[in-house]
Amino acid sequence: MSVFHKIFEQVKAIGDGPEIAVPAVWLNKNTHSLQYLKAHSFFADRFAAIEKYLDHGLANLTPLPLIEKGKNNFTKTAITYNLLVRFFSAFDHNQDGKLGEGKTYLDNPDGIRESGTLLKTIALLPYLKNLGVNTVHLLPITPIGNDGRKGDMGSPYAIKNHFQIDPNIVDPFVPFSGEDQLAALIEACHGLKMRVVLEFILRTTAKDADWIAEHPDWYYWIKNEVKDFHAPEFTAEELKKIKKIPVGKGKYIEPKPEYRKIFTSPPNRNSIRNEKYFQGEISGRKVKVPSAFADWPPDDSQTPWTDVTYLKFYDDHSAGNFNYVAYNTIRYYDPKLENEENINPELWQTLTNLIPYFQKKYGIDGVMIDMGHALPISFKEKMISKAKTNNRRFAFWDEKFGEDKNISTDYAAIIGNSWYLSGRKNGHKKIIDKIKNIPRLNFFASAETHNSPRYGYNQSRKKKQMWLLLNLLPKGMPFIHQGFELNEWIPVNTGLNIDKKLKEKLQDVPLPLFNKTALDWQSPVNSIHFIRNLNSMRKKYPAVFSDQASTKVEYAVNSKIVVIRKTAGKQKFVFMFNFNHKRSELIQNNFISIKRYEILDMDTSSPLTEKNGAWKIARSGFAVAKIR
Numbered sequence: 001m002s003v004f005h006k007i008f009e010q011v012k013a014i015g016d017g018p019e020i021a022v023p024a025v026w027l028n029k030n031t032h033s034l035q036y037l038k039a040h041s042f043f044a045d046r047f048a049a050i051e052k053y054l055d056h057g058l059a060n061l062t063p064l065p066l067i068e069k070g071k072n073n074f075t076k077t078a079i080t081y082n083l084l085v086r087f088f089s090a091f092d093h094n095q096d097g098k099l100g101e102g103k104t105y106l107d108n109p110d111g112i113r114e115s116g117t118l119l120k121t122i123a124l125l126p127y128l129k130n131l132g133v134n135t136v137h138l139l140p141i142t143p144i145g146n147d148g149r150k151g152d153m154g155s156p157y158a159i160k161n162h163f164q165i166d167p168n169i170v171d172p173f174v175p176f177s178g179e180d181q182l183a184a185l186i187e188a189c190h191g192l193k194m195r196v197v198l199e200f201i202l203r204t205t206a207k208d209a210d211w212i213a214e215h216p217d218w219y220y221w222i223k224n225e226v227k228d229f230h231a232p233e234f235t236a237e238e239l240k241k242i243k244k245i246p247v248g249k250g251k252y253i254e255p256k257p258e259y260r261k262i263f264t265s266p267p268n269r270n271s272i273r274n275e276k277y278f279q280g281e282i283s284g285r286k287v288k289v290p291s292a293f294a295d296w297p298p299d300d301s302q303t304p305w306t307d308v309t310y311l312k313f314y315d316d317h318s319a320g321n322f323n324y325v326a327y328n329t330i331r332y333y334d335p336k337l338e339n340e341e342n343i344n345p346e347l348w349q350t351l352t353n354l355i356p357y358f359q360k361k362y363g364i365d366g367v368m369i370d371m372g373h374a375l376p377i378s379f380k381e382k383m384i385s386k387a388k389t390n391n392r393r394f395a396f397w398d399e400k401f402g403e404d405k406n407i408s409t410d411y412a413a414i415i416g417n418s419w420y421l422s423g424r425k426n427g428h429k430k431i432i433d434k435i436k437n438i439p440r441l442n443f444f445a446s447a448e449t450h451n452s453p454r455y456g457y458n459q460s461r462k463k464k465q466m467w468l469l470l471n472l473l474p475k476g477m478p479f480i481h482q483g484f485e486l487n488e489w490i491p492v493n494t495g496l497n498i499d500k501k502l503k504e505k506l507q508d509v510p511l512p513l514f515n516k517t518a519l520d521w522q523s524p525v526n527s528i529h530f531i532r533n534l535n536s537m538r539k540k541y542p543a544v545f546s547d548q549a550s551t552k553v554e555y556a557v558n559s560k561i562v563v564i565r566k567t568a569g570k571q572k573f574v575f576m577f578n579f580n581h582k583r584s585e586l587i588q589n590n591f592i593s594i595k596r597y598e599i600l601d602m603d604t605s606s607p608l609t610e611k612n613g614a615w616k617i618a619r620s621g622f623a624v625a626k627i628r
Helices: 003-013 039-053 118-123 125-131 178-191 210-214 236-242 345-352 354-362 377-390 418-422 427-436 460-471 500-505 528-540
Strands: 019-023 034-038 080-083 135-138 195-201 204-206 221-223 278-282 285-288 308-310 366-370 395-398 442-445 476-481 550-555 561-568 571-578 585-588 597-600 608-611 614-617 622-627
Touching: 003 039, 003 178, 019 039, 034 039, 039 118, 039 125, 039 178, 118 125, 118 178, 125 178, 125 528, 178 195, 178 354, 195 354, 195 395, 345 354, 345 377, 354 377, 418 427, 418 442, 418 460, 427 460, 427 550, 427 561, 460 476, 460 528, 460 571, 460 622, 476 528, 561 585, 571 614, 614 622
Parallel strands: 080 135, 080 476, 135 195, 195 366, 366 395, 442 476
Antiparallel strands: 019 034, 204 308, 221 285, 278 285, 550 561, 561 571, 571 622, 585 614, 597 622, 608 614
């Protein structure tokens, strides 16, 4: 019997229990109201809804399922939903105005966990399936460190143990471990023909990670008396030379002597004590691991990453010249350092075994590599080789905003920069350039990520318009960031592209990446119906949305009016957009030059009218015509 079925049987055996409130959309109902039902009834009903979709029993699933046939991995056809478990399925189930704060910090007085859990995420899979999603991308699910912790829950990127499951996302409603609940989630996804991609952080750990006491030589250490640790500083002339390194020019310049002197060799393992943070001693002198900072450029203005520290991929044993944290030891490695004899072998072996561990134990289908740009190329090759040995269709996605020569051909996708262009003035023009210039790798066709501001949260029509355009991009992989469909306005994090106005607005708002909070599941205005319909259209006409479709882009009247014609065999479509967000525009019928067509009603708010030989498209409007 599968773990999913074991949990299902346990849920059905539980008595009435407490009543809980859940958003009606969790039950795939087209309303923003609440539904009240017994907790066991909610879980039993949702688990039963999952079984309804299945072609066969979950008990027969193999650890490494191969859902589709062929040589290519699933990324080409992925429609991805990106979620942070503790945030995605969080809700105030007893409607007392608090999230948790009952008998425990995360549970209400009835013992119901109100922050997000793996069990509740399983229950929400029918919602994702109904939305048209076929791939689930989970942000880190591992335990979180305490040293330097940000917010009341800490960042999931401050990893305490890479091989364990965060106890905060384990639901106490059933007596199953986090390992079992994760296994059940992945089993359920596979049964629903949905792939699972986990995000892995291999460049840093929490400052109080378990490995620090076990393997002090895997880390950099500084003298304990250093209070204001920060990135090394370089002169303007030095920075000018250093910043040419990525294009194969410039000069490697080491930090100043006074910065290098604050670092020391690793302490003896037996001298390390876990007090407020891990401390060690060298010849009676206390030392500690430093916090991290942005790896590039050397003068990056981001505040220090106080909850994580860098792993030491190379160790120059000969002279100790590179025993410090800087751009040339954590990202663009100095050639003198980046060679076989300086590799930290046990660290490399442990990290390259991490993905195979999750492959074999849980049957994951792919990984998103955080800070992949800062991993040594030779390390990435070893990592990919080991994973591909277990599953040749296994997918690797990378945190890169653009393609470069260091992107391995074994990678299936990168983040790309659609999320950035979407928010720029006349950003649609630059996005349309992607249609003309097909990139080598798939990229996230997304207007927002968990590190960026939300897109058009108070402009539903503009949001839908941009989402349709992104779906037309060759090699674009539709990527729904949690809450995008709900018109959520609070970003998960503000690491990228935040302006001064938004920063001030968010000054006292707890960010979900660090704090216990929930999505606005009762938002009266959302894009659920539209996204579901568009994904249904993708499924019905896959050739039209593929890279092989013939695509022609034209500007009608002015650069604000875009007409995109897509042809795949006998299937012909015309997509029309008005990127004027202030007023409606007219397109003359003779410009479109079609006589027999069918306007596809993808969304009831799609504003298109035909009158006196012209089509009128409202501001921020769009329409899809299928040519007969």
